[in-house]
Amino acid sequence: MRKLSVSFFFIVLFLFTCGVQDGFARKKKKGVKEVEKETPYQKLFKGKTCETVKGLLTIHKMDGKVYFEIPRNLLEKDMLLGSTISETTNNLFGSVGEKPTDPLCVQFTQTDSIISLRQVNHGYTTELANVAQRIRESMKPAVMYNSGILAYNPDSTAVVVEMTEFFLRDDEQLTPFSAYAPATWGGRWIVKEFKKDNSQLGRIKAFEDNVSVQTSLSYEVNLRDGRYYYIYKLPFTSLMTRSFILLPEEPMRPRMADPRIGIFYQGVSDFRNGDSGLKNIYYAQRWRLEPSDETAFRMGRLVEPKKPIVFYVDNAFPESWKKYIKAGVEEWKDAFEKIGFKNAIVARDFPVDDPEFDPDNMKYSCVRYSPSQVANAMGPSWTDPRTGEILNASVYLYHNLIQLVHDWRFLQTSPADPDARKVILDEEVLGDCIRYVVSHEVGHCLALMHNMSGSAAIPTDSLRSPSFTQKYGTTYSIMDYARNNYVAQPGDKERGVKLTPPKLGLYDYFTIQWLYTPLLDAKSSKEEVPTLSRWITEKSGDPVYRYGKQQISSRLDPSSVEEDLGDDAVKSATYGVKNLKYVLANMGDWVARDDPDYTFQQNMYNEIVFQYVRYVNHVLLNIGGIYLNERYDGDELPSYAVVPKERQKQAVDFLLGQMKDLAWLNAPDMQQKLPLMSNISTELEEKIFGALLSRRWAVALSAVKDDNKDTYSTREFLTHVQDFVFAPTRQGKTLTTQDKKMQMEILRQMLLFTDLGKKGMSGDPLSLADGCKMIEVPEQVKLMSRERYGELPLEVLGGFSNVEAVQPCAEAPVTKLPLNMSERQGFGYWVNVNSNMVVEPLDHLYFDMLKRIQVLLKSKANTGSEDTRQHYRLLLYKIEQALK
Numbered sequence: 001m002r003k004l005s006v007s008f009f010f011i012v013l014f015l016f017t018c019g020v021q022d023g024f025a026r027k028k029k030k031g032v033k034e035v036e037k038e039t040p041y042q043k044l045f046k047g048k049t050c051e052t053v054k055g056l057l058t059i060h061k062m063d064g065k066v067y068f069e070i071p072r073n074l075l076e077k078d079m080l081l082g083s084t085i086s087e088t089t090n091n092l093f094g095s096v097g098e099k100p101t102d103p104l105c106v107q108f109t110q111t112d113s114i115i116s117l118r119q120v121n122h123g124y125t126t127e128l129a130n131v132a133q134r135i136r137e138s139m140k141p142a143v144m145y146n147s148g149i150l151a152y153n154p155d156s157t158a159v160v161v162e163m164t165e166f167f168l169r170d171d172e173q174l175t176p177f178s179a180y181a182p183a184t185w186g187g188r189w190i191v192k193e194f195k196k197d198n199s200q201l202g203r204i205k206a207f208e209d210n211v212s213v214q215t216s217l218s219y220e221v222n223l224r225d226g227r228y229y230y231i232y233k234l235p236f237t238s239l240m241t242r243s244f245i246l247l248p249e250e251p252m253r254p255r256m257a258d259p260r261i262g263i264f265y266q267g268v269s270d271f272r273n274g275d276s277g278l279k280n281i282y283y284a285q286r287w288r289l290e291p292s293d294e295t296a297f298r299m300g301r302l303v304e305p306k307k308p309i310v311f312y313v314d315n316a317f318p319e320s321w322k323k324y325i326k327a328g329v330e331e332w333k334d335a336f337e338k339i340g341f342k343n344a345i346v347a348r349d350f351p352v353d354d355p356e357f358d359p360d361n362m363k364y365s366c367v368r369y370s371p372s373q374v375a376n377a378m379g380p381s382w383t384d385p386r387t388g389e390i391l392n393a394s395v396y397l398y399h400n401l402i403q404l405v406h407d408w409r410f411l412q413t414s415p416a417d418p419d420a421r422k423v424i425l426d427e428e429v430l431g432d433c434i435r436y437v438v439s440h441e442v443g444h445c446l447a448l449m450h451n452m453s454g455s456a457a458i459p460t461d462s463l464r465s466p467s468f469t470q471k472y473g474t475t476y477s478i479m480d481y482a483r484n485n486y487v488a489q490p491g492d493k494e495r496g497v498k499l500t501p502p503k504l505g506l507y508d509y510f511t512i513q514w515l516y517t518p519l520l521d522a523k524s525s526k527e528e529v530p531t532l533s534r535w536i537t538e539k540s541g542d543p544v545y546r547y548g549k550q551q552i553s554s555r556l557d558p559s560s561v562e563e564d565l566g567d568d569a570v571k572s573a574t575y576g577v578k579n580l581k582y583v584l585a586n587m588g589d590w591v592a593r594d595d596p597d598y599t600f601q602q603n604m605y606n607e608i609v610f611q612y613v614r615y616v617n618h619v620l621l622n623i624g625g626i627y628l629n630e631r632y633d634g635d636e637l638p639s640y641a642v643v644p645k646e647r648q649k650q651a652v653d654f655l656l657g658q659m660k661d662l663a664w665l666n667a668p669d670m671q672q673k674l675p676l677m678s679n680i681s682t683e684l685e686e687k688i689f690g691a692l693l694s695r696r697w698a699v700a701l702s703a704v705k706d707d708n709k710d711t712y713s714t715r716e717f718l719t720h721v722q723d724f725v726f727a728p729t730r731q732g733k734t735l736t737t738q739d740k741k742m743q744m745e746i747l748r749q750m751l752l753f754t755d756l757g758k759k760g761m762s763g764d765p766l767s768l769a770d771g772c773k774m775i776e777v778p779e780q781v782k783l784m785s786r787e788r789y790g791e792l793p794l795e796v797l798g799g800f801s802n803v804e805a806v807q808p809c810a811e812a813p814v815t816k817l818p819l820n821m822s823e824r825q826g827f828g829y830w831v832n833v834n835s836n837m838v839v840e841p842l843d844h845l846y847f848d849m850l851k852r853i854q855v856l857l858k859s860k861a862n863t864g865s866e867d868t869r870q871h872y873r874l875l876l877y878k879i880e881q882a883l884k
Contacts, residue, residue: 055206328438453548624698
């Protein structure tokens with residue numbers, strides 16, 4: 001017992017002693033300053049000059065490197081990554097303000113100590129949870145860039161990674177080379193070498209919902225085709241602004257697209273409820289317009305949207321343009337007011353006192369100016385890939401747009417309008433042209449597609465009516481390529497005929513109604529469909545509201561083509577040609593004083609030829625033409641209808657008549673003022689006749705598809721042409737050079753088409769693909785014109801001093817279709833027409849016609865001049881050789 005007591009005493013004493021020592025030790029520590037260990041975050045920035053901006057992300061820039069401090073709550077959140085040209089050394093490759101590529105949908109993700117920037121694909125959707133999981137596994141976002149975590153911020157809510165290499169590299173998805181720029185348009189071979197050592201980081205910016213990093217990227221560029229270098233080892237630098245923008249936390253409810261109305265859309269593949277196969281569905285692209293006061297909106301009162309559509313107008317524009325640009329933007333207000341929105345679209349100047357404003361940031365929609373000689377404009381937009389919501393849109397106006405609209409105005413209206421007979425148009429006239437172009441491009445930014453039948457619903461004679469044109473202008477849709485009123489004749493302006501397009505057409509109002517009217521009682525996208533579909537069906541019997549899809553790969557529908565007016569191509573072209581003759585005869589008197597070196601007259605002569613070719617092509621497409629309609633069950637118009645026989649015959653007569661009356665285009669008095677060139681009429685005669693003969697495939701197709709008994713058959717068509725060509729022979733006349741050429745050409749085509757021409761005839765027979773053959777502008781005119789599609793002018797070789805001839809056909813973006821594009825009637829552009837559809841046997845027809853020509857030639861072999869008789873002997877020899 002005593003031993004236990006002693007032991008307990010010593011234990012207590014030991015513990016007390018230790019406690020006292022520990023107390024002394026703690027007192028000692030309190031008297032000494034503790035040295036805290038530096039965190040990786042502190043070490044990263046210690047002793048360095050660092051520029052830091054804070055917003056959606058925090059960005060640090062130091063020692064030529066850039067670091068992202070990414071909040072962990074933003075990991076796996078969808079963002080758009082867009083790229084904008086802020087500065088460039090040469091706008092042959094892209095203009096300031098242009099976004100050369102579509103934005104990417106991206107996410108930052110974390111795997112262990114690695115942060116990945118990944119590209120996200122939203123091309124598939126489903127309502128089934130288990131299927132959704134498998135889709136996520138099957139479409140895991142692809143890694144674009146990896147970076148190790150360098151540090152956590154002090155409270156560990158964000159990770160820091162270096163992003164320098166991502167921005168200082170050549171990435172085709174973020175390239176500074178625009179596909180629509182003069183030097184890159186048309187698939188030219190650009191060989192570029194990225195110069196990383198000459199590239200560097202620029203400014204960094206951060207705001208609440210977006211951040212941006214500028215990068216100066218340098219290249220050495222070669223531009224060549226198979227034979228020549230157009231550009232050789234050109235140093236090129238572009239300052240690019242790359243913006244990350246957080247997509248809306250709550251996605252907009254999509255609106256299901258409908259192919260019967262002219263809107264842009266985007267497709268996704270929908271895995272259904274397990275009882276049906278994969279279905280492709282399409283979302284209409286549109287802005288998120290929601291009424292700020294739903295109660296007032298339901299009562300029919302005008303209300304402002306929660307967030308209006310705002311376009312900022314570049315302060316670099318010539319001052320005289322600005323009010324017309326703003327008018328073109330705000331022209332669309334009226335269409336939105338008709339569906340209940342007040343001030344839905346607004347034009348504002350670039351802010352000068354807003355530190356957040358950056359026109360190169362994808363957050364802001366702008367109308368941008370480019371000091372370029374490209375004669376064009378564009379209106380693309382960028383959308384939320386999940387829903388089709390338009391988040392940003394831009395209008396690009398290239399300076400030489402002025403030449404384009406001036407050429408249109410002068411050429412198409414000067415016979416009726418003395419105000420257009422000038423080398424330089426008055427500000428008000430020119431401003432109205434600018435307003436029209438801007439309103440068309442803003443239409444694209446609102447997701448309206450081209451409607452190429454907007455003018456085809458108007459009777460041609462109505463275009464000479466003061467009351468009609470004052471109300472409707474030249475078209476029912478400004479999204480048509482209906483320019484000015486080339487049907488109007490001298491004296492019509494004084495009668496009150498309007499010579500220009502409308503501000504907005506009836507079809508434009510309808511499309512805005514369909515696209516933007518809030519359907520507040522519908523609980524889902526599917527519940528909206530019956531109402532939206534009914535609206536289109538109700539209009540389906542009215543040609544005013546017919547949607548004529550732009551024809552890209554082939555042209556079957558003569559009522560859905562560019563730059564035409566009226567419902568009667570022959571009558572419209574007759575008026576148009578009459579006006580061209582008037583311009584050519586009087587142009588010298590109108591502008592001689594202001595055009596001493598004939599530069600203006602040379603350009604307008606070229607434009608006259610181009611315009612003439614447009615007119616005859618409008619007529620040509622009626623031969624074997626087929627009207628195409630997007631159709632759902634219950635709609636009034638059929639899916640397709642063949643152009644009536646009489647209209648086809650009128651078109652043939654018109655073109656044959658034109659070949660007899662082309663001497664006016666030679667304009668000898670004009671040609672004496674211009675550089676030496678051959679007569680245009682000779683080449684155009686050949687082109688018109690060749691294109692006319694190539695329509696035989698279209699006539700055969702339309703005859704097969706025509707339900708009428710009195711159809712325009714291939715036999716009738718070829719007999720029609722043959723009778724015209726051999727009429728001088730039957731009359732025993734001496735043949736002209738043109739007569740002989742046409743007879744030789746029709747014979748060559750018949751021999752080749754029946755495979756009889758292998759004996760002594762050169763050339764290849766026409767295939768079905770030749771059905772797309774149009775009448776082409778002579779090369780000598782193309783060489784002198786701004787409309788040299790796909791060609792670099794020779795002046796480019798000498799330092800890029802002149803690109804006035806370059807006009808990329810790029811004024812509107814192509815609808816994004818990640819799905820099957822083989823459709824035409826439905827979503828897509830292509831028409832599934834092949835030679836198997838032409839089932840009418842033709843060889844016996846050509847053989848019979850060949851024999852009849854042989855009989856005619858033998859009976860007339862000794863008529864006409866000696867030269868004519870020699871021509872007949874040659875034709876007979878070729879026929880006899882082929883028939884052996």
